[in-house]
Amino acid sequence: MISFVNDYSENAHPDILNALIETNLEGNVAYSGDEHTERAAKLIRKKIKKEDAEIQILMGGTQTNLIAACAFLRPHEAIIAVPTGHICIHETGAVESTGHKCIEVKGCAGKVTPQDIEEACGPQHWDHAGILCVKPRMVYISQTTEVGTVYTVNELRELRRICDKYNLLLYCDGARLASALDCSDVTLLEMAELCDAFYIGGTKNGALFGEALVIINDSLKNEFRYIAKQRGGMLAKGWLLGLQFEILMSNNLYERIGKHQNEMAKHLKKGLIELGIDFTVDSPSNQLFPILKNSVLDKLNEEFAYEIISIIDEQRTGIRLVTSWATKKCDVELFLKRLKEEIYHE
Amino acid sequence: MISFVNDYSENAHPDILNALIETNLEGNVAYSGDEHTERAAKLIRKKIKKEDAEIQILMGGTQTNLIAACAFLRPHEAIIAVPTGHICIHETGAVESTGHKCIEVKGCAGKVTPQDIEEACGPQHWDHAGILCVKPRMVYISQTTEVGTVYTVNELRELRRICDKYNLLLYCDGARLASALDCSDVTLLEMAELCDAFYIGGTKNGALFGEALVIINDSLKNEFRYIAKQRGGMLAKGWLLGLQFEILMSNNLYERIGKHQNEMAKHLKKGLIELGIDFTVDSPSNQLFPILKNSVLDKLNEEFAYEIISIIDEQRTGIRLVTSWATKKCDVELFLKRLKEEIYHE
Amino acid sequence: MISFVNDYSENAHPDILNALIETNLEGNVAYSGDEHTERAAKLIRKKIKKEDAEIQILMGGTQTNLIAACAFLRPHEAIIAVPTGHICIHETGAVESTGHKCIEVKGCAGKVTPQDIEEACGPQHWDHAGILCVKPRMVYISQTTEVGTVYTVNELRELRRICDKYNLLLYCDGARLASALDCSDVTLLEMAELCDAFYIGGTKNGALFGEALVIINDSLKNEFRYIAKQRGGMLAKGWLLGLQFEILMSNNLYERIGKHQNEMAKHLKKGLIELGIDFTVDSPSNQLFPILKNSVLDKLNEEFAYEIISIIDEQRTGIRLVTSWATKKCDVELFLKRLKEEIYHE
């Protein structure tokens, strides 16, 4: 079975597993007070050119998002996000479990727009009612988004401007940041310039697990680690997180992983387009959303794994194909070959 | 200044104030263990013909709703509601502060529809993702709704059916239940038959304060009072709540208040219609939502108070007019007279 | 039945009930935006000589304490209190329900001592472990305490000094502040000088309900009202709270109530001492804790109500006698007379 189900189906990139073996008996200091974590932080700070950025490596995306909500917001403050945002739909209400409301805005192609924020913050929606409404305080975006799209630098700058207008924090979920850095014009430097905080995803980019939260805004740094610990986010063996990011941030491994993911996706996309396949959304990143006939899918099911996203009509289904650091070109080609056969066979 | 701003601008119905004077030195047992509370509960149980209904009288609507969420739901369970629902927009995220997500559904005229619930519970929205999504568990409705409309008995029966299909609780916010009982075909008996829990509003129906939560579903009764206390909802002088509901539930006072509110509103509505006024929503209850010219409103501002709800266009504004137990017919007529003058004056 | 059970067994002081009648149809602005609340705040600010103090009048003690914890603390910050403190034992874990731990310290006669704070903050208890422990951030005291004792000005100054040393907030629960102001050397001026926030109790001092939270520390004022609303603490008819404190703070009513409570308690205490009665704690305020023989109590049970506090041994029980604004001297004397008879009768 060849899988395009997701980008986190393998254990980890071999460089990371090797590092685990090599460092096994080092005897590191617990709770992220170790040298690997310090080196990972330095490597990240260097890439973003922010020497005082606070780096906290947590275990997973839901955990990182909930701890950020918990640490960055006062109880009456809310998060603006689109309905497809991970926090709104696929985290079992983790943000709400910390007491904060998510204000869902319409969005466009999985992205928050300036107009969305204007409407959520405008007097017609909350200000006239004063304390009876939650106070919008943070905008949650994802890069790449959950539907595979990416923000451009200009879009991010526009969001920053509107966030400043309404005194909002801009927070970016970078679960798939490796792919985004490769296929958008937004660099890590600009992430750090324009966001108050963001995380560099590990789980979906070759790590066993781990997400590196980068806090830029000074007012958000204070005593963050207490809250990370309180919510179960501090690993006793914190150096395991640091070590993985030390590897990912060295020798351009993170960049190479993003590039490979996207190259495989581009190859796949090109082939799909040549076969006349439509997409539910046009995505430049490592997630593709083609629409296939059910009769064709029935034939491919035994050889290939993918996720069903939506029922288009009685004959067609929208699926998701994801490429990862481990995706092989021959597997992409085999998929396209078999798809072609089944389409012509119809 | 004559006010149509809301139905809670006066202290309380004179019968309630008199009862406070008369009982002042009785020396009642604290924390709702008193005889007035017991009598109020008995009167309510009799009206709904449910001898084992649990009655807990709390202080305000937001408090009642948040304590219900807190007591009735497990942490991963969510509430389905329309965006105009009080819990979604005017309680500063009180429900989310207890850790529970509100799933906003489209609704129709301020009311949750069966189709809304189907969509929120259908496989396309949460079931396929299993534990990654919150679990819908309670439907929140208001009778009257926040936009002045009411559910019919048939609509409530249909909601009950769909709630049973998806194992959902049906909870009704009765902040304006007196008006609803008078202008809909839903009686208290049917409220108790069709809802798992609902509250009989006091604050907006002549009480100083206080909302009587009626719990019908046995599985929701257990140790409710602990949670009410924990969230600040048990008044030391709980008999003050019981006493007020004893008065409201006696001599048809609650029914008479609802009737008076609606008669005043009908009188007002009839006059507005005669003047050719449009409404943003057609409501049969004690809240009316007419659209008036700004030039006319400018003239009425000094004599009459009301709430601005929406900017229709550059020349017109949607306002809200509310009648209460204390609204006088002569005031309604004066408003209509002055409005007529200003309209003709244009 | 003559009751010494507590100081909140009557509805309210007649001046308050009269004010409710007189103002009934005024038509006040909702959510504490009214003139009575403004006047109450001004009267309190004048008494404490702090023109910029923030005054928020909430409904009950548990609610006030939980909203203060919620608004004043970040998630990892904890409250230091004695085990007899109201928040530790009689609020159903309301503070913990907002996510904050109470660090219980030994105390002395119901009071937090400087030594307690030193131990709770010293390196041996939390600092060496860094983020693994909660961070003590607020000291909770009560004046009078739950066992009827009071802090002296010197004791409060010493607590202030140690709070400053460890960067702690000092918060005082003033549920029985009227009695304390009369029987201690601490004035309202000094409360405001030495505490970061405290509340002036209404419920136990002649109000129907209501506690006036006084926030002195500027850093605690910001957007407090949002959090009060979110936790169900904003009454729609907020002027009912303001009106009651306007009355209590005028014409020395609050001071007179405290004086009467204490005079009745002193009279009672003097009589008990003359009868050779021991006390579990020596209290100068309106709560007395005498130890009586069970055989004597059995005789008094039908005429007098009180609370049982502790089983001393097989023959004796510790009880609590409380006096209120409504306690009559003749009732105190009748109790002492009947007690004397039963003691001599033994």
Add this chain to the structure above:
Amino acid sequence: MISFVNDYSENAHPDILNALIETNLEGNVAYSGDEHTERAAKLIRKKIKKEDAEIQILMGGTQTNLIAACAFLRPHEAIIAVPTGHICIHETGAVESTGHKCIEVKGCAGKVTPQDIEEACGPQHWDHAGILCVKPRMVYISQTTEVGTVYTVNELRELRRICDKYNLLLYCDGARLASALDCSDVTLLEMAELCDAFYIGGTKNGALFGEALVIINDSLKNEFRYIAKQRGGMLAKGWLLGLQFEILMSNNLYERIGKHQNEMAKHLKKGLIELGIDFTVDSPSNQLFPILKNSVLDKLNEEFAYEIISIIDEQRTGIRLVTSWATKKCDVELFLKRLKEEIYHE
């Protein structure tokens, strides 16, 4: 530097690292729906002879404890624990952050006693006050305890009996269960017989990370996974947890690790006793708490790492020495040799 600081200073047992390498490209199903997790669960169920036990493998101890509190308790329910319990002192208030109070009881040698529970549940402490107090609902114990002691089977049976008397759940933190299974008379079978839920610790017993929560009581199983996900406890690559426990539960690896830890500790303890060293607590497990002269410690500091626990007096310090699966006998002997030299040198 030879370290006795803790039992989680190495990455993982070599068998686990090897398994990670071997399974790297298997392509497992996400969110613990994989075969390794299923096999780990089966192995645990077989060891405890409970075929319907629910097994959920979470990432760390604090996370496991907080998710258990969150899933097992209603909002007003509290946990009984000793002050040295991990949840009371070293989890930054994680349990309280879920809204639940920890009722601290005195305990004996780090263990909860039946007398403790009686006092916490007896009428004098909460029942007479009814809903004003939290309701004790779960007893938290650790095996081994945080001070290295262990419960005997008889002690556990006695706790079970008293828990049944008061309708309490018995929950055991097994962070160091491998050591406990080797040095106490309590087997895994009895853990499952006597506890409602417990966890088998991985982090401190050779795993990279991971704790296997075993839920025995049927009423606690329902929809647990939603809450685990909501609190950030479901790893996308959940099979990494399953795989590690599959290894630990096979070939008696877990038992062998416990045995080795204890053998090293016994060797160390014997040597310390021969040198006339006192202990702050007498522990049979892999944590030892000797009292050493400061002058001696100053000499050993450069070669050996340990944790300082308490200042005994001006000349002596209580330290903690911990042995792990990776502790070498020669290192134990070197420590004893050097200690002996320094003691005789004095």
